[in-house]
Amino acid sequence: MKKIILLLLTAAFCLPSRAQNINADGDNIRRSSNASNAPSCCGGADVSHWCLDVNLTGGALLQDISAANPTAGYLNTVTGQSSTLKFNNGASFGADAEIGYFFGKKRHFGIGTGVWYMYQTGDLTMDHFHVEYQSTDNLGGTFRQLLTSDGQVKESLQTSNLNIPLLYKYKTQFSRKVGFTVDAGVMFNLVESSNYTAKTAFDYEAIYKYDVTPEGTTTVFDNSAIPGSSDLIIKKSMYTPLGYSSVAAYFTDLQQHGYNVGLGVSPNKNTGNVSYTAGTIGLLLRPAISIALCPRTSLNLGVYYLYQDFNHTADANYRLTDKLGQYSSMLNTVTSSMNNSFGLSVGVRYCFGKKHVAPPAPDAAGPAEDVAPAIPPVEVEPPVASPTTVEEQPEPEERSDVSAPILFDFNKTTIHPSSYPILEEAVKELQDDPNATVTVHGYTDSRGAAAYNRILSKRRANSVKNYLRKKGISAKKVKTVGHGAKDAAATNKTAEGRAKNRRAVMKLNEGK
Numbered sequence: 001m002k003k004i005i006l007l008l009l010t011a012a013f014c015l016p017s018r019a020q021n022i023n024a025d026g027d028n029i030r031r032s033s034n035a036s037n038a039p040s041c042c043g044g045a046d047v048s049h050w051c052l053d054v055n056l057t058g059g060a061l062l063q064d065i066s067a068a069n070p071t072a073g074y075l076n077t078v079t080g081q082s083s084t085l086k087f088n089n090g091a092s093f094g095a096d097a098e099i100g101y102f103f104g105k106k107r108h109f110g111i112g113t114g115v116w117y118m119y120q121t122g123d124l125t126m127d128h129f130h131v132e133y134q135s136t137d138n139l140g141g142t143f144r145q146l147l148t149s150d151g152q153v154k155e156s157l158q159t160s161n162l163n164i165p166l167l168y169k170y171k172t173q174f175s176r177k178v179g180f181t182v183d184a185g186v187m188f189n190l191v192e193s194s195n196y197t198a199k200t201a202f203d204y205e206a207i208y209k210y211d212v213t214p215e216g217t218t219t220v221f222d223n224s225a226i227p228g229s230s231d232l233i234i235k236k237s238m239y240t241p242l243g244y245s246s247v248a249a250y251f252t253d254l255q256q257h258g259y260n261v262g263l264g265v266s267p268n269k270n271t272g273n274v275s276y277t278a279g280t281i282g283l284l285l286r287p288a289i290s291i292a293l294c295p296r297t298s299l300n301l302g303v304y305y306l307y308q309d310f311n312h313t314a315d316a317n318y319r320l321t322d323k324l325g326q327y328s329s330m331l332n333t334v335t336s337s338m339n340n341s342f343g344l345s346v347g348v349r350y351c352f353g354k355k356h357v358a359p360p361a362p363d364a365a366g367p368a369e370d371v372a373p374a375i376p377p378v379e380v381e382p383p384v385a386s387p388t389t390v391e392e393q394p395e396p397e398e399r400s401d402v403s404a405p406i407l408f409d410f411n412k413t414t415i416h417p418s419s420y421p422i423l424e425e426a427v428k429e430l431q432d433d434p435n436a437t438v439t440v441h442g443y444t445d446s447r448g449a450a451a452y453n454r455i456l457s458k459r460r461a462n463s464v465k466n467y468l469r470k471k472g473i474s475a476k477k478v479k480t481v482g483h484g485a486k487d488a489a490a491t492n493k494t495a496e497g498r499a500k501n502r503r504a505v506m507k508l509n510e511g512k
Helices: 002-015 249-254 419-434 450-470 493-501
Strands: 019-021 030-032 048-068 078-080 087-104 109-126 129-136 140-148 153-173 179-197 202-215 216-220 233-234 262-265 271-275 281-294 297-309 334-353 436-440 478-482 504-511
Touching: 030 087, 078 281, 087 153, 087 334, 109 179, 140 216, 153 281, 179 297, 216 450, 216 478, 249 262, 281 334, 419 450, 419 504, 436 450, 450 478, 450 504
Parallel strands: 436 478
Antiparallel strands: 019 030, 048 087, 048 334, 078 129, 087 109, 109 153, 129 140, 140 202, 153 179, 179 271, 179 281, 202 216, 202 233, 202 262, 281 297, 297 334, 436 504
16 A cells, blocks of 8 residues: 555656665665656656657637838829728648757756747738829820729738747646646747739729820820819720720720720739748747656647737838739738737657666666668759850841831731831931931821821821830920821722821921
């Protein structure tokens, strides 16, 4: 009975082993108090100072986000409306490994450090977005752009979070098999990088105000709260059938003519990556129950809580979208994000090093020696030199007549490649004569409304002007005029004749 009581007390309070001297004949017989076959947790005083912890975590992720105004970066904003950014459906999964050292004979208190990686997911949403501002279309025309989100703006996030923990560790024993352990400390963040996938679409609408001058018709920005009665308003809410099968067909046709308009347009590239400022410090608390698996190894089952505060410099010129299909992540507006993650933790603790117990008897068998497997050498193939390519030199072009017509396809403002030599010759002559100027006359064939043809002809002339500007010719030296279908160069009754009428003609004015 005395032996049984002694064994129970030892198991309950994790006392170190003590020798018992029992000798019925008066002789001392050495016996150990840990005669029980039950394994001891790593929390016992009879284990080594050192331990290795490997843990897996999983739980919820909450984010409190502060962000800059997403409409502030647009030029001459007439109106801007956006809802608050929200983070939903957050989840966090992690894996960490730490080395710990416990002090003193009882080994209750210690410190530890290691590495902790977390993979976190969630949805960043903005319920509504609308902005009206000054913009320039694909042909250089100034106008008022209207951008509206087609429903909710949503990004699915996958975040990589790498940290170095610096922990205060505590452990104690309830019995030889069950104990309690706590990790508490700070987390030094090294990487916080988010991959996003945007799931959204936008309506691109426009308002054009026209200014008639002796040189022709130009577009200007209308910043009035209510557009003028003579403005061209391209909005799906004001669409009326004009020979189009639907409002979508109407917007598609205008888009092909250089207008930055479209309905339900999704981003051309809906994925990307945004990183937050590294070096932030977080807080960690992880209590767990430890269950002995063998004398040196225990299973830790517990919960965890982690707080991290990340900072980010918002883009001062941020635009959620501008041109058709362009997209910039809402993460670029975030200035700070306070992250709270909590959930379950499961891990294994292995104690290693010299144990604080008497050495085994001389006849006890020692452990087998661990032999590290040999690592075979890796052959590295030498880089293969890429073949050297020789660029062919273009043959010199023949001089072209500057006054020859510059041709365009039907309903297009894109210069036909066959007319490039004419433009190159004009560039040479304007560069040779610094005082020379040029007037570009734009024309169309007879198909289409007269008002539309005048605008189209002006845009064709502007296309020529833009080409000359890109070649270094000052815009002040180039004037443009749109004549519509007037002064036809050929008959409009045949396809061949109409092709000749879709043109622009340059008139070179030599300097005095």
